[in-house]
Amino acid sequence: MKIKKLTINVIAALVIFSVSVFAAGCDTQPALKDVYAKDFLIGCAVNYDQTCEMVPCETAIITGQFNTITPENLLKWEKLYSDANGYNFDKADKFVEFGQKNKMFIVGHTLVWQHQTPMSIFQNADGNDTDRKTLLARMKEHIFTVVGRYKGKVNGWDVVNEALDADGNIRKTKWSEIIGDDYIEKAFEYAHEADPDAELYYNDFDMWKPSKYAGVIRLIRGLKTKGIRIDSVGMQGHWGFDYPFDEELEAAILVYSQTGVKVMVTELDISVLPNLFANTGADIAAMREMREGYNLYPDGLPDEIQQKQAKRYAELFSIFHRHADRISRITFWGVQDGNSWRNNWPVRGCTDYPLLFDRDCKPKPAFDAVVKVVKCDK
Ligand code: GLA
Secondary structure (H helix, E strand, O other): OHHHHHHHHHHHHHHHHHHHHHHHHHHHOOOHHHHOOOOOEEEEEEOHHHHOOOOHHHHHHHHHHOOEEEEOOOOOHHHHEEOOOEEOOHHHHHHHHHHHHOOOEEEEEEEEOOOOOOHHHHEOOOOOEOOHHHHHHHHHHHHHHHHHHOOOOOOEEEEEEOOEOOOOOEOOOHHHHHOOOOHHHHHHHHHHHHOOOOEEEEEEOOOOOHHHHHHHHHHHHHHHHOOOOOOEEEEOOEEEOOEOOHHHHHHHHHHHHHOOOEEEEEEEEEOOOOOHHHHHOOOHHHHHHHHHOOOOOOOOOOHHHHHHHHHHHHHHHHHHHHOOOOEEEEEEOOOOHHHOHHHOOOOOOOOOOOOOEOOOOOEOHHHHHHHHHHHOOO
């Protein structure tokens, strides 16, 4: 009898011990979506293979860590439509199904952009530029087709991408040349008509630079004055160790939110490689020279650089956390370092390490640093 009681006690002790060890283990890798639950949505961009759950450890990161997804390419005009075959939604449908299955906030990226859009959209049959009326009709049809298909499923759309120049003026593109600057407001109007419940966003890079945000603010005010819906602005976050400047990033967040929109960081990845553009400006010869020594860490990231990146991510997330009431979403541009576009930009065939998970899907020091921002903020 005594022996039986002893055995039960030993088993109970073992159970308690292993539960507490397991809990401690879990505690060291919590989910970002839980850590930042009170702050904002947190997500990643996914590719087609990831929506098909081809690599289990990537699926585990996407579904375990994040509560929102954006398609890296699948909803871009050239991916949905070709002159030869018309629209094909197979892959985009898969993306939306994946998001719905996992109860995620689904972002549509992107409806109107000058890149990754078939050239034929801007042309007549003779290859010359088409006219305003025709292009507006094509834009409307595209927006109605795509937004209409995913009405009630895609929660928010990047309606227009990268429409402003560095000086804040409307960029000269086929859209603005053929339709005029009001193509932006037309796009927002059509998107709202196609799904009145969907959130609508303007998304661009360098959104933290004062000259650029002056233009974005004009754009937001212009839309709002005309009663056109815009919910948020997306600051693409393809950043590095020495940019953006923290004060300017913070100032931009404040200034945007004062116009009544929410702020999102939409394409976050922090390269560990040098900032090619800052150091060379437009000097092509200097850039070429720099390319030679650009691929600094082909065989692995030295610990010192891991730590530097972790510190950088912590600085950024401290700013995001501090302004959580103004920020609605942070989205990483990719899942793990191995499939980030930054391995091929601005220089092809490099080894970069811009995300929170390494090529084996293991959390990096940067991951722990991002978690600690909230956990140590007591
Ligand atoms: C821009 C676009 C994204 C993507 C990146 C590069 O930021 O908005 O869709 O194409 O460039 O991956």
